[in-house]
Amino acid sequence: MGTENNKTTSTGGVSFLGLLTVLFIGLKLTNYIDWSWLWVLTPLWIPFGIFIGFMLIFATLAAITSKGK
Numbered sequence: 001m002g003t004e005n006n007k008t009t010s011t012g013g014v015s016f017l018g019l020l021t022v023l024f025i026g027l028k029l030t031n032y033i034d035w036s037w038l039w040v041l042t043p044l045w046i047p048f049g050i051f052i053g054f055m056l057i058f059a060t061l062a063a064i065t066s067k068g069k
Contacts, residue, residue, distance in 0.1 A: 017043040 014022075021043040027033045028040045 017046055 021041065024033070024035075024040045024043065028035060028037070033040075
């Protein structure tokens, strides 16, 4: 028999922001918090906001470096 590597890795799962979103939705639906749905779903928008921020930074840096050439 050969030495076979049967290693499997799992990278799935729920992130911290996903768990926070589920918690906020549960608290909202049980009337424990009286927040707007915009605030309840804010953890879903955080990665999108970070992505947009990075894109703005890269676009600004690209504009500055191409202007200097």
